[in-house]
Amino acid sequence: MATVTIQKVTKAFGDNVVLREFDAVFGEGEFITLLGPSGCGKTTMLRMIAGFERPTEGEIYFDDMLVSGGRTFVPPEKRGVGMVFQSYAVWPHMDVFENVAYPLTIRHTPKSEIKARVEKVLAIVHLSRYAERLPSQLSGGQQQRVALARALVAEPKLLLLDEPLSNLDAKLRESMRFEIKEIQQKLGINVVYVTHDQTEAMAMSDRIFLINRGVVQQCGTPEEIYNTPANQFVADFLGKVDFFKGEARDGEVVIPALGGQSIPYAGAQRGKVDAAIRPENFYFTADGPLHGTLERQYYLGDVDDCRVRIGESLVRVITNGFAFRTLKTGAAVTLGVRDMMVFPDDGLLEQMLEIST
């Protein structure tokens, strides 16, 4: 299989619509991430691709074969995909080898071939030495790699990953992130990856589908999503951002909450707007549009996380760590703005940012 086509897929549990008209084509060899807050419907989408849930409406195709839709429904075991579960789901009554060999045993692969393939895939996930261990004798990270090996051993063209790293500690999470990406590129398979962790999504994906309350908010490459968010929610969910209500005019946006100061603006919006500025897009300068007082700063090593009082607002500014030594708490400062996102103010900002289902 090369592509996954999802056409207007809607899923409802009773009256509760968890996913609305999801439309997408996942191309060959693509690393797709379904990103969103918990309960947004991303796992449901993944489970529909796997065949654990039936779409209420819409169709799913693998290449041009219909797998879900209308009266057609191919059960999970006939879809030939690999999947890693959040809980790993490593079977406690089988050792590592048996766990990984399972998909091949099901397919009646000859014994000798099973052995070769399991060894190969265990080598890929660095578990060769643990083949005879029982899952209870493995750490979380190792169990996770057993699950990954089991998903890969039958050489599926499509690999589904359901928050596979969320139960690991920070260090391991980071290294697994690159390992998974590397394996995907080496094997040239499609991956659909579900996570609520934006850093994971940014680091691994070719394309990200950002979902909230069952609706895709934006889809695009990590850069597109980060730099040109389609709406306030996207801007807020990826990275850190402060919103200011303001008035866009020719060449500037006036922001009452910042003591009525204005920020230079070259865009096309006019009238009431939401201006969104990421903390790292502020910078301290001698000659900037915003004047305020440095109220607090937290030294985090690589960066300096500051709070600057401007008018009635307390603005977050992240600047390089080295600034810590040059600035004094309580001093008057001037801020420049590197980049600003401006959205028309439709009065729904609070509602949009609210993460709930």
Add this chain to the structure above:
Amino acid sequence: MRKIDRSQSRAALAVKALLLALFLLGAGLILNGRRGMREYAASGFSAESAYRAVYQLGRETARAWDKTLAPALKTLPDADRDRLAETTAALLRESWESLQKGGGAEADALLQTADGAAGEELSQKLLYASYLTAGPKLSTANRKQITAQTGEAAAELRTALLAAVLDEKAEVPEAAQKLTEKRTGTERAAMLMQAYYVSAGASEPDVMEQVNTLKKSVRDKAAQLTAFRMIARGEVSAVEQLVVGHSRTAILLGAILAFNALLLAFFMAGEGVWRLNLKWVLILLIVDFLLLFQLLPLVYMLIRALFPEGRFSLETIRRLYTYSLNLDAVKNTLIAATMTMAFGTLLAFPLAWLVGRTDLYGKKFFRGLFVLTYMVPPYVGAMAWLRLLNPNVGTVNRWLRALLRLSDAPGPLNVYTLPGMVWVLTSFYYPYAFITVSRAMEKMDPSLEEASRVSGASPLKTVFTVTLPMMLPSLISGALLVFVSAMSCYGIPSIIGSPGRVHTVTTRIVEYVSLGQQGLHDATGMAVFLMLLAVVILFLSDVVLARRQYITVSGKSVRPALVELGRWRLPLTALVSLFAVVVILIPFATILLTSFKIDVGKSVLSAGNFTLSNWKTVFARTETVNSLKNSLLFASVAATVGILIACTVSYLLQRTRIRGRKLPDFLITLGSGTPSVVIALGLIMTMKGNFGINIYNTAYIMIIAYLIKYLMMGMRTVVSAMSQIHVSLEESSQISGAGWGRTMRRITGPLIFPSIAAGWFLIFIPSFYELSMTTLLYSSTTKTIGFQLYEYWTFTSQPMSCAMAFGILLIVMLLNLILNRLTKGEFSI
């Protein structure tokens, strides 16, 4: 999309129509059955009318043969025809005569001899033949004369006619006098019979109604013949049973059909899917089984108790509960159950805490020991305590008398009293509370207790401020479990209470049942008390469990830090050991020692009092071997069927979100909360053919009773095992390419196998030694080992029954060992 919608809606419409049809069919059956019952009630059936009605039926049957029979009869030579008529009339006369005498068997034999198994048919043919052949026909004028008589007069006429047939000297009624003029013998009888038939066959409303009723109620031919045969035996009540039974069966069947249709419609409407799902079929199968064998008996008993004559009346209840013996029984039951609950819980909590949360010596050993009591049949304990505390020869009493230098008068302790019964009940039911509480204690997050210690509370203070309040829900549910078990116990009160005239409701019920029909009625009235009490308890425990569920703790297996007992460690261990010796070791040792005695009154060590013959004799007897075989067989079947149901219910509960999945669970819980004696009594009342099912006196009725009572134990085990297996374990097998079947076989099956095995044994063991229900349900061929033991104890020999009791204990322990091995030590009871 539209297209799909339309075809789906068409299919949905078809399903809806099918459900409606099913419902209507059910409703129709109910109405039909009700009409049958009403018509039967209005028809005023009696022996004579039944006989006539069946004759009518027979004539209709005969009419079908008419085409072949009549020509054949006409071609007979005159002599033969006369002979046939003579034989027929004689046959008729004799059968009527014997019917009149009430010697039904003779009539039956007569009918039998006529032509073997086809006797009834033949006699009907003969009746008709006599009608066709016997002498000159009645003239139209004669006919008119006879049919002119209606109602009372006609009935009188017919009685007189029959009397005249039977006795040549009897006066012939006026209307028929012309018929018999100048006629004698067979010819006279034949004319009279003809007159009788003409009168009876005249479309007289009451007769025809009766005939129609019978025809409606008894549709198939086999049943008609049965009815005929019963009437020939003069068993009108049996006909009533048959007729009403048919109507009742129709009502029951209709109710089940309609209920199923409604339930399915409700499920489908709830899910918005109008498609038949196999899971619903499974749910309905289990629900119907339970409705039929569990709920129907309960409801029927309630109705019988409150509507004794078809009308609401509390007369029976009033009569029963004002009778002093019964009143005492109710009092005793309440007192015994309450005291047992109080003492049992007071024992269970400290024991559970010491064994579960402290560094007591030999905790594991004690835990195993206390749980072991759980699988000992209670009546075995009763036997042991009887040997120990008998006021005259009880071992303890003799020691006490020697020790305290008392006279040889009976006492000082007497087991044949209410306190004696409470003592034995407590020593056998405290494990129920112990198990409930210690399970909750194992699951409790120890950091809760640790937080209290850090805050400055002593270990003891922590017990009272944190552990006890946290354990309260499980403590209460354990206490209620003890209460229900004690109040519905039959074995202990029957062994200890009966000789001391300490009656309980259960022993009264069993006594009533042994009195026959009226007794059965009164037993029902008594059972209502137990039933209501059980419902109240179930409700209470439900409230307790629903309201206070905060004890459920972190799902991860926590290794609780143990409370150090310090200088109390040794004294407390000694105390627990003493308890174990008194409550467990001494009784079991008594049973074992008694089994080697010749004279139960003497010590086993006294000269010439030791023998192995009790063991040899008792296990060599065929009746013992047979009852042992029965027990093993019934318990295995109950456990196997039970575990299949348990697995299905668990799967539906844990792995599907289908509507209605909780219904079987609810019914099963209700069943296990119903007192054993009530279950058995209900089955007796409803499963002897009056609802179309007759399994009375068979093994089935016992197996079903065991299932209803013990299914829940097996089910809970499997449900909790399945809930601990994350769904993703199964899903990852599916995604690996394994279908449902293979996933169950390779993944789910092996993972929950220990629990399935444990569940099987949890149903098997109590069924194996069951006594309360068996006492009511056994028949001569279905005696079980528990009942055999009880009989031996009461009627034969105490040492022999002790040998048997110890044999049962050994078997149960062996089974436990097998279970332990089978599940790699994960489970034992």
